[in-house]
Amino acid sequence: MTIDSSIHQENAIPVGQVFDVDSRTGFMPPQPPIRRLPATWEEWEAMLDAAIAGGFKCGDAADLTEEDAERSESWRAQVRKMPVLPVNGALTSCPLLLRRGHLVLTFLLHYYVQTLPVDVSILIPRSIAIPVLRVSNVLDIPPLLTFSDTVLYNWDHKTAPSSANPDGGVEAPQLDNLRSQTTFSGLADEEEFYLCSARIELRGVEALELMRQTMDEMFVGDEIAVRRISAYLKTMASVINELKTLLLDVRKQCDPERYYSLVRPWFRGEDSDLKKRKWVFEGVEDEQDLSPPRELSGPSAGQSSIVHVLDVFLGVDHQSKNSDKPSFMSRMLTYMPRNHRLFLKHLSANPRPLRSFIVSAQDEELLDSYNKAVLALKEFRDAHMIIATLYIIGPARRAARVAMAGAAQIDSGAEPTPPGKAGEPLKGTGGTDLVKFLKDTRNRTGATMIS
Numbered sequence: 001m002t003i004d005s006s007i008h009q010e011n012a013i014p015v016g017q018v019f020d021v022d023s024r025t026g027f028m029p030p031q032p033p034i035r036r037l038p039a040t041w042e043e044w045e046a047m048l049d050a051a052i053a054g055g056f057k058c059g060d061a062a063d064l065t066e067e068d069a070e071r072s073e074s075w076r077a078q079v080r081k082m083p084v085l086p087v088n089g090a091l092t093s094c095p096l097l098l099r100r101g102h103l104v105l106t107f108l109l110h111y112y113v114q115t116l117p118v119d120v121s122i123l124i125p126r127s128i129a130i131p132v133l134r135v136s137n138v139l140d141i142p143p144l145l146t147f148s149d150t151v152l153y154n155w156d157h158k159t160a161p162s163s164a165n166p167d168g169g170v171e172a173p174q175l176d177n178l179r180s181q182t183t184f185s186g187l188a189d190e191e192e193f194y195l196c197s198a199r200i201e202l203r204g205v206e207a208l209e210l211m212r213q214t215m216d217e218m219f220v221g222d223e224i225a226v227r228r229i230s231a232y233l234k235t236m237a238s239v240i241n242e243l244k245t246l247l248l249d250v251r252k253q254c255d256p257e258r259y260y261s262l263v264r265p266w267f268r269g270e271d272s273d274l275k276k277r278k279w280v281f282e283g284v285e286d287e288q289d290l291s292p293p294r295e296l297s298g299p300s301a302g303q304s305s306i307v308h309v310l311d312v313f314l315g316v317d318h319q320s321k322n323s324d325k326p327s328f329m330s331r332m333l334t335y336m337p338r339n340h341r342l343f344l345k346h347l348s349a350n351p352r353p354l355r356s357f358i359v360s361a362q363d364e365e366l367l368d369s370y371n372k373a374v375l376a377l378k379e380f381r382d383a384h385m386i387i388a389t390l391y392i393i394g395p396a397r398r399a400a401r402v403a404m405a406g407a408a409q410i411d412s413g414a415e416p417t418p419p420g421k422a423g424e425p426l427k428g429t430g431g432t433d434l435v436k437f438l439k440d441t442r443n444r445t446g447a448t449m450i451s
């Protein structure tokens with residue numbers, strides 16, 4: 001049986017069409033997402049083409065010239081003049097078009113917001129504000145760029161696969177034959193940042209299949225089942241180790257300084273705005289069916305369902321006992337495609353979780369295999385901390401030192417504080433106090449091991 005089959009028992013892993021989880025590509029769609037919206041919405045596509053061709057810089061870029069600022073302002077003026085295109089008909093009835101619609105509108109939105117001068121308030125013009133709110137409402141995700149826009153629904157084959165597979169089905173994309181459809185900067189570094197996650201999604205499909213097999217065996221629960229689960233968990237540990245290698249491989253083609261200064265600033269959501277400006281969606285108050293969004297965190301691979309699935313399956317709990325506030329991980333669920341969120345909800349509601357099965361089985365080999373799988377996930381997070389240090393913490397400190405040196409030259413009395421040092425803690429794209437947060441998730445993973 002493949003993981004495509006329908007749910008066949010109460011505690012089965014919930015996969016199949018209803019959850020948009022594919023047996024070959026997991027949370028990624030099996031075929032490349034559509035590349036362009038139909039003619040009715042061509043103005044959005046054309047405006048996005050113009051932004052990409054414009055090679056814009058963010059409004060706070062250190063090397064922004066007057067000419068750069070004028071060019072992006074003339075693009076923004078065109079966006080403001082654009083009509084409010086309808087969100088109806090073919091667009092709302094086709095999930096594939098809706099996904100492309102969300103991608104195009106949120107890239108436009110981030111181009112618009114991030115190219116604004118730093119000293120003006122953020123008013124998102126009606127031409128983007130109304131459609132992005134409508135499309136996001138139908139998809140039930142927030143009206144800004146998400147992991148699904150940059151990774152899940154933003155890929156294509158680098159070269160078209162040579163042939164269909166023998167049974168006439170679609171072949172899963174090869175990990176080394178991927179490209180991204182849309183980027184802000186046009187840099188290979190940005191593409192590599194997205195593709196690193198895409199490869200993890202695809203390689204993670206084997207973990208999904210192992211979970212399904214494990215849950216089937218837990219249902220049986222006899223001695224043979226225990227031996228089989230033990231073997232599945234050992235294989236899962238090696239799959240997670242491969243995910244770690246894929247993560248560390250981001251260093252091969254994504255340069256930390258370029259990522260930090262030329263790619264990452266485009267992702268900022270409302271909660272990462274340096275001046276704490278509010279994002280105002282023009283015209284929302286005139287529309288009966290719309291309301292202003294409550295929370296707008298930028299895209300983060302913390303929204304990757306595959307990592308959440310591993311946590312839920314292995315029993316890693318990210319919710320702090322001393323806080324009523326939802327954890328970052330549970331907040332990120334609302335940024336995932338709705339069906340993937342439902343998938344996770346279904347998995348979390350499993351009446352017989354793996355961890356309690358392991359505890360009650362009292363089998364040494366099984367316990368060892370389980371701990372190996374959890375250790376592999378903890379080591380994935382160790383590697384992730386190395387990456388976050390290389391790509392964010394290091395460059396942020398260096399940028400702060402340069403800024404301090406500049407300020408000291410201007411005014412020797414000034415004492416600016418670098419981010420992540422004595423002042424405000426360094427923020428993640430999702431608005432977290434990132435050093436503390438990443439350490440916490442890593443430690444919680446380690447603490448899941450059973451002694």
Ligand code: HEM
Pocket residue numbers: 193196197200201247250299300301302303304307308381384387388391392427428429430431432434437438441442
């Ligand atoms: C250059 C590459 C990467 C950088 C710089 C990076 C950075 C970060 C940062 C700063 C956070 C903190 C949360 C936030 O505020 O966004 C985070 C969270 C997270 N990232 Fe990454 N990340 C990278 C690649 C990846 C990849 C490829 C994955 C896996 C698909 C991943 C999975 C996660 C997860 C699951 C979280 C939530 C926290 C956790 O589970 O430990 N990241 N990342």
